[in-house]
Amino acid sequence: MSQGDAGIDLNTSLGYLLKEASSALRAAMEEVLRPLGMGVTHYACLELLAQRPGLSNSELARGAFVTRQTMNVLLQNLEREGYVTRPAEAPVGKALPTRLTPSGRRSLDQATAAVRSVEVRMLSGMTEAERSTAFHALKSMIHSLTSPPPPPSGRG
Template sequence: MAENASETTPGSQSDTPPAADVTERLGYRLKRTAAALRSAMDRALREYGLTVPQYACLELLDQRPGLSNAELARGTFVTRQSMNVVLRGLQDAGLITRPATTDHGRALPAHLSEEGHRRLAAARSAVYAIDQRMSDAVPEQRLAELLADLDRMAAALDG
């Protein structure tokens, strides 16, 4: 064990010299990109009366109708409590339907309403255009490699 603050344990984080400029670190660049994406999506979705978590929820329900609150929370990277708020808002807006009770377990399956399908279709083109703008910034021959690299980084941290 280190006897004073200036000593380090081999392999510890403090063995790595601090970046001369934190903005050159990979994590910072990923966070900056995620923040830019979120900001662009927020602006685009505002026109459709949706938030990013609401839009993500609608996309998941379009692909996999009947998902529960917990499944939607995992799929949209929010807590179950946050997803409860998202689902309540979507239900109040008439974009999803959920039964008052269920015959099995406690999970209430959610489904897109007709209006939910319409709103999602309208918003989807705006969101896909943002994704395309981001993809267009990477040379086409490198995009598949970048996506694979991002998947490997996520897997390394999911450990």
């Protein structure tokens, strides 16, 4: 792209910086989770189940930001490895509520400590006030992007 083009300056783009931070966070999490035999999606699934036991495949997929198909494969593997249980038949409708096993809970506890160490490292150069400001700024950005846009103001 030439300098005359109206492209985004990646050096000053907050969106690009957020994506770069997200990628760096994911890589750091993968690095500490790998020795535990899991990845970020595996960890996210276990964490979601610890906080909300009985979630369905679709709910877990949404919470872990993956497709239902990807989550289904992961759940089959987690069930085979003894980390989660699912009933053979859905108690109501089609959804199979998933729950952590004691083995899954122990695995999650180790992973949580590893992931927490990454977050501590990520925030280590910030003051408490900076952390609070960043938290509120990110929450505001998420809200702005997930809420319906305001109606156009005035008349054309």
